[in-house]
Structures are given as structure tokens and as C-alpha cells.
Amino acid sequence: MTIVKRSSARTPGHLHWAWVVAAVAFIALLAAAGFRSVPSVMMEPLNSEFGWSHGTVGLAMSINMTLFGLTAPFAAALMDRYGVRPILAGALSLIATGTALSVFMTESWQLMLLWGVLVGIGTGSISMGFVATVATRWFVEKRGLVTGVLTAASATGQLIFLPLIAEVTTRAGWRWASIIVAASALAVVPLVLVFMRNHPSDKGIGPYGAPLQEAPPVPAGGSFRSALDGLVIGARTRVFWFLAGSFAICGMTTNGLIGTHFIPAAHDHGMPTTVAATLLATIGIFDVAGTVFSGWLTDRVDPRVLLGVYYVGRGISLMTLPVLLSPHAEPSTWVFIIFYGLDWVATVPPTIALCRSYFGANTPVVFGWVFASHQLGAAVAAFGAGYLRDEHGSYDVAFYVAAGLCVVAAAMCVSIRRPASADPAEPRPVAHT
Template sequence: MNSANRRFHPAWIVAATTFLVLICAAGVRATPGVLIVPLEAEFGWSRAVISAGITVNLVLYGLVGPFSAATMQRFGVRRTTMVALLLMLVGVAAASHVRYPWQLLVSWGVLVGIGSGNAAMVLGATIVSRWFHRHRGMVMGILTASTATGQLVFLPALAWLVEHRGWRSVTTLLVVALGVVFVLVVLLLRADHPRDIGLRPYGASPAEPEPPPVQGNPFVLAIEALRSAARKRDFWILAASFFVCGATTNGLVGTHLVPACHDHGIPEVRAAGLLAIMGVFDLVGTTTSGWLSDRFDARKLLFVYYGVRGLSLLYLPQAFGDEVFALPVFAVLYGLDWIATVPPTLKLTRDTVGERDAPTVFGWIVAGHQIGAGFGALSAGTLRTMFDTYTLAWLSAGGLCVATAVMVLFIGRGSAALAPSRAGQPVP
């Protein structure tokens, strides 16, 4: 059956289900921000020790990505997503029983890290590449914005639970949410590819060439994609820029903004509300970024995004002095920019390596993002422990973002101009 004969394409059901998976995974990943202070109070662990467990989570989340993309190509999105949700469920449940730092490292660091790595931006990129030919930037923007929406949905409730019911009640809520989403995946994510149900991707014409099914060992496929991409300078610029993106979002602000607010006498629920504000505005900013990525030069968009982020971080130390006006202004600016970098980065990845390898190579770039996130979380926690303040962490991160804004303008320079990639055909 030709997709043109269907008024409603099932790609939208697949995208909506994926959105829910990403929301739930984002809520799980955002949770450490409200757990640092209660873990510190109950067990006497330093923020550097707690940040180490979070760092393992963030790094594994990234490193799993490229292998997850290859696994989805080989064994299917549905199976991979179900396994990811089960790993997160077991890890979160185990985290409620921790007594020693190594247990936090295993439960939240390893199990949740591997699970969330299989239900992350790479999942969104794979869905977009398989199910959509038209509106790719917009759909990727919406799926990416689910990370912010996850914060919006979960963080205020999680902070309230920590304050009124204790931090272990948070794990109960997350386990229930993961269980519900698992059932939805079983019921709604029935096909791995539109061709499995006799359809073309949304917006694709019957004459459009389609890449052949991927065969082979997922580990080998991921390594081969990396080996090929590593010969391109633009891949390393994209990976380096995403390292900075991760260090300054999930790693720094996502992990340490709530405890930093606590240092300035701001209650956890109110501090979590700031992250929720970021979630609201990132939903707008990242969706708009996807729309813009379909129409404008992705390099110039990244220049603006990293520049605004850097200036916002340089402003943050002064913002703590005015929690009524200045901190909400920071939250709005940072929220609009939180992960607006994803749609143009994915577009540049497709233009650099081609349609076929883009999800796996983007997985490697996301790995750089999460290694950066781990670096940001650990270094900020260490600086806070050493100097009893986060000021140096905010300022150094702001300077790094400004430098990155300049760096991304060099993508594509000195080589043939970047052109839209074609399915299954790498751009020379």
C-alpha cells in the first residue's frame, strides 16, 4: 500500500511513542539533580563522590549510543527500546537500596547509564531517518525537546517528593512511569520500519531510493562507521562541539544547578522549578531550532546557540543575587538554548557522512556529548568541593561555549560545500 493513499501516516504514532520514551528517560536522567543534597545529608558523601556515580551514568549513556544505533539497525528499534526500559527500571529500583558509593555507581551509574543510552537522542535520530522524509528537522526538534519536557514533567514533582516523602519515594515514581511506558512500547511500537507494513517513509515519493537493510555484527558496524567518519575533519569539530554541549547542559547545569541554588539558600522545590522553566522554553527553542534547521545554514545556527549559552553562563554568578528576576531570566535564556544544538548537528552529520551511516555516526557524536557531560558533572563537583563555590565552574564553562561558537563556523570550510545527503549515499 502506497503511503500517499493513507490520510494518516503511522510515522506519527511511532514518533509520539518515541516522544514518551524519551520523556521518561529524560526524567530518569534529570533525577540526580534533586538527589545530590539528600544523599549528601543522609550518608555524608561529598559532592565529588556523588558526582562520580553520576559521571559513570553520563559517560555510559553516551558510549552506548553508537552501538545502540547499530543494534537498532540489526535487531530492531522495538526490541532495543524494550531492553533499555527494563535496564532503567531495574537500575532505579536498585538505587533505592544503596548504602555505599559503589552501589550507587553500579545501579545508577552502570544499569541506568546503559539503559538510558539506548533510549536517547540516537533513538530519535533513528526514528527520524527511518520514518520521515519530509519535516525531518521539525520532528527531530520535537523529539529532542522531549528531554526538556521530561524535566518539566518530573522535576518539580520529584523535588516535592524529596522534601515531603524522602528521596526513596522518587525511585518508586520512576519505576511506575518506566513500567507504563514499557507497556505503551509493546502496544504501539509494532513495526521497526515503514517497509515492514508496506509503506514508504512519510513524505517520500515511490521513486525515492531506499537504503538496503543493514546486515552484520552491530559492534563491527559501529566501529566501521567511526573509522570512516574519523577521516573527516568535520566529524571531529561536531564531536568537540557536542562535548562542550554536554558539559554545559546535562553535566553542569542539569546536575549542579539545584545544589548550587541550595548553597544560596534557595529551596530545592523552587530550584527544580527553574529547571522546569528551562524545560518549557527548551520545548519551544528546540522545536523552533528543528524548523530553522530545515531552512537555514546549520553552522550559523550553532554559532548563535553556543554564543548565547556562553553569555548566559558568564552571567549566572551574578544572577544568584536576585532569585526573583535574574535567575528566571537566566532560566529562560538557557532553556531556549538547552539542546537547540541537536537538530542542526544531526543535519550537519547527515551532510558529512551520508544518510545510511548518519544514525550510527551521530551516536558517536552523542558519545562525545555525554563524555562532556560526565566531565562537566565531575569537574563542577570537584571545583565545588575544593573552593566551596561553583563560580569558577560557571565562568570556565561560559568561556568554553564562546570559543565553541567560533569553532563551528569552520565546519565545511576548505572542502566542498556541504550539500543535502541522499539516502544510502555518503557525501564525498
């Protein structure tokens, strides 16, 4: 990348445009998170109105999460080729369309199409690959912190939308809740069109903390080829498979299991939906703090150690959950909520840091595939936990299996070899070993 000496990345007395881009990205991620508050709250109303089982709704979310994950690397490649702004605006429009049209559905296949396919592709385009793109292009200083803040946007969305969706669903029905989510996603599109930029050079500046740089050339060979090249680059390394495997387990134990099934699991123990939704939203409060703090720690502590600690702690908390659920939010239940919230996606900043250490400028697309594994894991858990609930009458087996898998994820992460650079956040050439 050629350095141009005529400009500085900072303009004295003015806000660096990187923070504007980060703010718009945060709002877009927050709006996309609105839909992820919907399935767990609406599972019981859909069951009551249409007779759809936990497994049926879980299957729709499994399709959603699969496409969410598989879309991420291709979306990152499309952003490289066509720019962030059109892809982001299109993704928000897809989320709004799929959610709004769901108010007219009467058959389960429509649930699969709208919640599964349309919203899955839309949310997959606004995922952690997007976070990696913004953080890598626009920040040199504060990169870990920004990664943590953007990652926390999903939790902030959960915090805002979950109590609202639960209350609206209880009082006015699930259709009005769907309309609120659709309108929220659509409202962000004008902000994206006005303020989002593809690269710092578009504004005549460099990334935050670095001098002006020329924008990288548009990838040759098409976005599909670029995305597959990212997979090939990653698949040649052992670190990619360890990160993908551990991140799949991360997806199983967050979005797939707790995000989709915590409210119906609590409902099985007699807890009202609004109370369970408040608890799940509270996870979002502590998730914001935990993820931002994890981003700060990632700039200072070996990411492998952080990931090992995070996964072990998550496994312990899942082992205790079956005995903590009750008709009321007991103090022990709050301990789980706080601990799990702090750990929810604290894994993202150190995972991105390790990707950056090994894959350098290829990080957004390679991490897109790592994140695809996260969502594939979530898809397995979304359907699998619902199936186990239908078969056994409770979620206990699902919680115990997930706890054991967390130990496996911790072992994978601590087995990753230390990058040659003393600073694990420093981009490194790809290692083909």
C-alpha cells in the same frame, strides 16, 4: 535503496504510521528523561543521609553519562540489526531496574553500579542516536521539525518530573521519588511492544513524504563491527571532529554542569530546593519551544550559523550566572532561565542536519559517536564541577570555564566547510577529506 512503485507513503484519510512511531518515541524519551531529573534533586538528601559528597554523587553521574554516550552508537547499530522495538523495551526495563533497586542502597559503590552502570546503559540506548534513527527512517518531509520535537522530549520530561521529584523528595523522601521514576519507565514498555515498528516497509508504506521503499539489509559483521565502522567513517573527516568537539562542550554545559549542579549551586546561595527545581523545570518549558523552533530553522537556515549563535549565547549566559543566583528567584534569574532554556538542546537539530549532509544513510551510527562525545563532555563536567565545588566552596570557577569553552565550540562550528549540496539537510555521500 530500491523504490517499489506499488504503494504511496500516504494513505488518504488515515494517519501516517510515522506519526504513531514518533509519538511512541516521544513518550519513551520522556520516560527516560525522568531519571535525569533525579540526581540534582537528590544530591543534598543523599549527602544528609549517607554523607556522600557532591563529588561522589557527581562521579556516579559521570559514570552514567560516560556509559550513556558510549552506549549510543552501539545501540543504534543494535537497532539496525535487531530492530528498534526489542532494544527500546530492554532499555526502558534497565532504567526501571536500576532506579528501583537504588531504594535499597547503603554504600556509594551501589550508587555507582545502579545509577552509573545500569541506568547509564539504559538511557544511552534511548538517546539522540535513537532520535536520528526514527527521524531518518520514518520522515523525508518534516524531518527537521520531528528531530526538534523528539529532542524536546527530554526537556518535557524534565518539566514533568523535576517539580514532582522535588516535591515527593521533600515530603516523602528520595526513595519514593525513585519508585515513581522506575514505574514511569516500566509503564512505557507495553506501548513500545504494541506500536513501535522498525521500518516503514513493515507497515507496507514509505517514509512520510516519500514512496514505499524496501527496508535496508541487516548489516553484516555484527552490531559491534557496525558501530566501529561508523566511528571509522566519521573519524576520516574533519567535520566529524568539529561536531564531536563542539557537542562535547554542549554536554559539559547542559547535562553535566547545569543539569547536575544547578540545584546544589542555587542551594549554596540559600535558595530552597523546590524553588531551584522549579527554575530548572522551567528551562524545560522554554527548551521545548527552543528546540522545536530550532528544528524549524534547521530546515531553512545554514546549520553552521545556527550553532555559532547558540554557543555564543550560551557562553554569555553562563558568564553572568554566578552573580544572578540568590535566595530568591529574582527577575534577572528568570532572564537566565528563559534564555538558557531556549538554547538548551537547540544545538541538536542543526548538528544532526550536518551529520546527515556528510554521512547520509550512516547518520544514525555516526551521530551516535558524536553524541557519545556529548556525554563524555557531560561526564567530565558532572565530576569536575562537583570537585571544584568541594575544593573552592562554590561553582563559580566551573561556570566561567564552561563559558569560555562555549566560545571554542562556536569557532569549531563556523569553521565547518559548507556541504556541496545547496540544501544542508540533503543527505550527501561521505567525504573523506
